[in-house]
Amino acid sequence: MAAQSILQKLEILADAAKYDASCASSGTAKRNSMGGPNGRGGIGSTEGMGICHAYAPDGRCISLLKILLTNHCVFDCHYCVNRKSSNVARARFTPQEVVDLTLAFYRRNYIEGLFLSSGIVKSSNHTMEQLVEVARILREEHDFRGYIHLKTIPEADAEMVHQAGLYADRVSINVELPTDSGLTRLAPDKNAAQIEGAMGKVKADLVEAKDARKRFRHAPRFAPAGQSTQMIVGADAATDSDIVGKASRLYDSFGLRRVYYSAFSPIPDASAVLPLKRPPLIREHRLYQSDWLMRFYGYKPADVMQATEPDGNLPLDIDPKLAWALKFRGAFPVDVNRASKEQLLRVPGLGVKAVGKILASRRHRALRLDDVARLTLSITKVRPFICTVDWRPVLLTDRADLRSLLAPKTEQLELFAA
Amino acid sequence: MIAKQNMGLQHVKLSSYYVVHLPEADDFDFWRERARVLVQCEVPPDRIAWVEPGGSGDLFAHGDRNMPVTPADARPVRANRRFVSLARNAILHSDPERFALLYRLLWRLQANPRMMEDKADTDVRRVEDLAKNVRRDSHKMHAFVRFRLVESEDEGLGEHYVAWFEPEHHILRANAGFFMRRFSNMRWSILTPRGSLHWDGSSMSEGPPAQRSDAPGGDPMEDLWRSYYAAIFNPARLKVGAMLKEMPKKYWKNMPEAALIPELIAGAQNREAAMVAKGKSVFSGEFEKRPDTLEAIDKAIHACRKCPIGALDNHAVMGEGPRDAALMIVGEQPGDHEDQAGRPFVGPAGKLLDQHLDRAGIDRRSAYVTNAVKHFKYVPKIVRGGKRRLHQNPQAKEIDTCRWWIEAERAIVQPKLVLAMGASAARGLLGRTVSISKVRGVPIPLEDGSELWVTAHPSYLLRLDGPAREEQARLFDADLAAVKARLGEVAG
Ligand code: SF4
Numbered sequence: 081m082a083a084q085s086i087l088q089k090l091e092i093l094a095d096a097a098k099y100d101a102s103c104a105s106s107g108t109a110k111r112n113s114m115g116g117p118n119g120r121g122g123i124g125s126t127e128g129m130g131i132c133h134a135y136a137p138d139g140r141c142i143s144l145l146k147i148l149l150t151n152h153c154v155f156d157c158h159y160c161v162n163r164k165s166s167n168v169a170r171a172r173f174t175p176q177e178v179v180d181l182t183l184a185f186y187r188r189n190y191i192e193g194l195f196l197s198s199g200i201v202k203s204s205n206h207t208m209e210q211l212v213e214v215a216r217i218l219r220e221e222h223d224f225r226g227y228i229h230l231k232t233i234p235e236a237d238a239e240m241v242h243q244a245g246l247y248a249d250r251v252s253i254n255v256e257l258p259t260d261s262g263l264t265r266l267a268p269d270k271n272a273a274q275i276e277g278a279m280g281k282v283k284a285d286l287v288e289a290k291d292a293r294k295r296f297r298h299a300p301r302f303a304p305a306g307q308s309t310q311m312i313v314g315a316d317a318a319t320d321s322d323i324v325g326k327a328s329r330l331y332d333s334f335g336l337r338r339v340y341y342s343a344f345s346p347i348p349d350a351s352a353v354l355p356l357k358r359p360p361l362i363r364e365h366r367l368y369q370s371d372w373l374m375r376f377y378g379y380k381p382a383d384v385m386q387a388t389e390p391d392g393n394l395p396l397d398i399d400p401k402l403a404w405a406l407k408f409r410g411a412f413p414v415d416v417n418r419a420s421k422e423q424l425l426r427v428p429g430l431g432v433k434a435v436g437k438i439l440a441s442r443r444h445r446a447l448r449l450d451d452v453a454r455l456t457l458s459i460t461k462v463r464p465f466i467c468t469v470d471w472r473p474v475l476l477t478d479r480a481d482l483r484s485l486l487a488p489k490t491e492q493l494e495l496f497a498a
Numbered sequence: 499m500i501a502k503q504n505m506g507l508q509h510v511k512l513s514s515y516y517v518v519h520l521p522e523a524d525d526f527d528f529w530r531e532r533a534r535v536l537v538q539c540e541v542p543p544d545r546i547a548w549v550e551p552g553g554s555g556d557l558f559a560h561g562d563r564n565m566p567v568t569p570a571d572a573r574p575v576r577a578n579r580r581f582v583s584l585a586r587n588a589i590l591h592s593d594p595e596r597f598a599l600l601y602r603l604l605w606r607l608q609a610n611p612r613m614m615e616d617k618a619d620t621d622v623r624r625v626e627d628l629a630k631n632v633r634r635d636s637h638k639m640h641a642f643v644r645f646r647l648v649e650s651e652d653e654g655l656g657e658h659y660v661a662w663f664e665p666e667h668h669i670l671r672a673n674a675g676f677f678m679r680r681f682s683n684m685r686w687s688i689l690t691p692r693g694s695l696h697w698d699g700s701s702m703s704e705g706p707p708a709q710r711s712d713a714p715g716g717d718p719m720e721d722l723w724r725s726y727y728a729a730i731f732n733p734a735r736l737k738v739g740a741m742l743k744e745m746p747k748k749y750w751k752n753m754p755e756a757a758l759i760p761e762l763i764a765g766a767q768n769r770e771a772a773m774v775a776k777g778k779s780v781f782s783g784e785f786e787k788r789p790d791t792l793e794a795i796d797k798a799i800h801a802c803r804k805c806p807i808g809a810l811d812n813h814a815v816m817g818e819g820p821r822d823a824a825l826m827i828v829g830e831q832p833g834d835h836e837d838q839a840g841r842p843f844v845g846p847a848g849k850l851l852d853q854h855l856d857r858a859g860i861d862r863r864s865a866y867v868t869n870a871v872k873h874f875k876y877v878p879k880i881v882r883g884g885k886r887r888l889h890q891n892p893q894a895k896e897i898d899t900c901r902w903w904i905e906a907e908r909a910i911v912q913p914k915l916v917l918a919m920g921a922s923a924a925r926g927l928l929g930r931t932v933s934i935s936k937v938r939g940v941p942i943p944l945e946d947g948s949e950l951w952v953t954a955h956p957s958y959l960l961r962l963d964g965p966a967r968e969e970q971a972r973l974f975d976a977d978l979a980a981v982k983a984r985l986g987e988v989a990g
Binding site for chain 2: 086087090091092094095097098099112113114115120121122123124125127131132133134135136137138139140141142145146147156158164165167181184185187188189190223261264265266268269343361437440441443444445447451454455
């Protein structure tokens with residue numbers, strides 16, 4: 081075959097990265113390109129918030145150049161399009177090519193930085209070395225101060241993963257599947273203990289680097305945006321309860337910044353072992369909503385699990401917050417003029433911002449339903465769960481048909497029917 | 499309030515109207531300075547016309563262009579931090595009413611210093627909306643500016659990156675810092691209809707409004723960027739509404755990648771269908787419908803064409819043995835003999851297997867004997883005038899496909915031990931290729947609690963001679979003996 085052009089490689093290696101859910105570029109140390117060791121200034125900045133430089137027609141933000149170094153792989157994970165036995169077109173970038181692409185895109189303001197992962201070639205260590213090399217060239221030879229996310233190979237030596245963290249803003253290690261049995265079955269070359277071991281090591285490195293910085297201002301930074309992980313949803317039989325439980329254990333044990341869920345999507349040349357029915361995207365969305373509830377609304381994993389249906393899955397027609405409220409109707413109505421912040425945060429339809437506004441405004445006046453309507457997106461959704469000076473939802477929370485009254489039309493949910 | 503105002507009005511002619519001309523549309527400090535004086539002189543909001551450059555000043559044609567004089571005993575003007583930070587942003591909005599609105603708020607703040615907290619107040623909400631729109635426009639500018647490279651003719655100046663952008667509000671100057679901090683070692687310019695910014699690597703200068711034609715028309719990198727944009731999008735997840743919300747159409751015309759959007763959307767359904775179809779050579783959608791009796795499996799495998807082997811001229815061969823067997827023996831695939839007989843392990847390899855089982859004391863009739871691949875894979879060949887079918891090894895993908903059936907059989911028979919003979923058989927159970935020499939003799943736990951033992955395939959022995967064969971036969975016997983012993987333990 082004739083040598084592939086950069087364009088052809090980019091098409092193959094970006095296409096192979098499109099199943100990855102994460103594109104976040106926020107939460108890292110603030111840096112800018114002014115001044116610096118060589119006095120000339122470098123290239124790139126991070127200002128806390130990541131910037132979405134474009135949106136794809138799938139509604140997802142494009143903030144990083146998200147590519148694979150190569151989609152050749154010696155592993156044979158069944159859910160993965162790059163697995164050894166798959167018949168897809170293969171390509172391979174050199175580290176320098178990735179560096180050049182990243183800089184060319186960055187200078188034109190297309191991206192915030194690079195999100196690099198890779199299939200495993202030759203050996204885990206060899207692959208990890210290549211990934212680290214890309215980051216090293218960017219940081220050391222080009223004084224690149226934009227965002228770098230490296231997906232590390234858990235089977236690689238801890239020392240190399242450590243190197244990755246010294247150059248990258250964030251490192252991630254995929255847990256791949258919510259249950260160990262799913263992993264054994266679908267990723268026979270991977271090993272749950274090894275994956276969690278690698279996460280644990282990264283956590284230890286993070287803690288150590290943080291401590292060191294408290295004592296020595298010039299101690300090297302280690303992955304200032306922390307570590308994240310991704311699991312595939314719908315490729316095995318795990319329920320939403322299993323998934324939420326796993327995610328919260330991961331948050332607790334490894335101090336993860338984010339757990340990403342990637343709805344298993346049809347991949348070309350799929351393996352026969354897969355379930356093969358695309359899980360509705362809305363399921364992934366419900367999981368993100370529940371993740372959100374736990375991170376910003378004070379819900380415990382147990383609360384989310386209580387919101388699931390008897391089969392262990394969150395309802396698809398309504399969001400998990402509403403599902404919880406409908407199960408615990410006794411907790412409502414909540415008096416917006418008196419209730420605590422925690423109580424207000426449990427009201428379906430009231431977001432963190434709306435609750436903040438209610439708390440601020442009620443110091444000035446006793447809120448009426450109209451006032452609340454002005455502070456929220458949709459009062460219809462909120463009304464059955466609150467009282468104000470001029471409103472009390474009498475028996476609404478006892479109505480058996482409340483769910484159907486509040487559930488949005490299903491057609492709006494499945495945006496693209498399976 | 500009334501009394502206080504009357505008192506204040508002594509500094510202001512009762513019929514006075516004031517016209518304040520702002521030097522720049524985004525000049526917050528100037529507005530703040532004038533607003534402070536006007537509040538101190540207690541000029542009510544409806545007596546002031548604020549005019550930005552290019553704005554119409556005839557509202558109060560006879561208004562006084564001179565500012566009133568601050569009385570010596572004027573009280574300091576009160577404005578909390580929240581107000582100042584909001585106003586700083588809101589003043590960049592292109593709404594001509596913004597100055598008046600901010601003044602009214604400042605005016606009301608004097609009587610009620612905590613008014614900013616009252617989010618239900620119409621004026622407060624309006625200002626917050628303005629500020630929010632400005633922040634959003636700024637954010638979109640950070641995101642959607644697209645630089646294009648022009649090689650400068652001037653010797654030594656080198657690369658120059660130029661962008662054309664059309665902000666909705668007066669945000670250009672406010673955003674200069676962001677681009678400077680990000681691209682400090684580059685030479686760049688941002689041209690807009692409201693003015694332009696130029697950074698030469700060490701200092702910033704401002705220029706007059708520009709036109710689109712002043713900016714370069716393209717950049718060779720854009721082809722790469724567009725391919726990236728098209729490739730990173732997963733057509734199985736089309737969500738056009740979500741995209742439009744974050745990237746409204748008004749920005750599209752200056753973003754090279756946006757030109758692709760209509761065709762990406764139009765092609766998504768086909769691309770997804772193609773992805774599904776490519777993955778469909780397998781059991782798409784049939785996960786829940788796996789047959790749950792051996793009879794049904796038998797029937798189904800005869801009709802199975804999920805991998806290319808099934809399309810050859812052959813018959814499927816079903817496993818056989820007691821449905822509650824404690825031991826399941828799994829071979830690779832049927833051979834010529836098996837295919838014709840419709841039963842597993844009846845050819846030469848089967849005979850050899852029987853001898854070794856006998857020697858190990860395992861009764862073949864008590865075991866469930868089957869294959870990892872259900873159809874015979876071969877290439878037709880003319881040999882010595884007759885037609886023959888030459889055995890071929892199944893590919894990993896074919897074994898994985900057929901794994902569906904062996905798992906269905908396992909689910910029904912529920913053996914305590916599974917003996918896989920050969921690497922293909924092991925793959926059919928494990929989903930990965932193992933090396934026999936490494937795993938033989940050691941049980942591998944399976945998900946359902948059973949144990950997998952792996953040994954060589956008897957046909958391997960058939961291909962060897964002399965000492966090598968003896969050695970392999972010995973190992974094979976040792977493996978069978980270990981299975982026999984273990985069977986005694988687990989079967990009670
Ligand atoms: S070999 Fe297996 S998967 Fe292939 S057609 Fe036959 S039964 Fe189906």
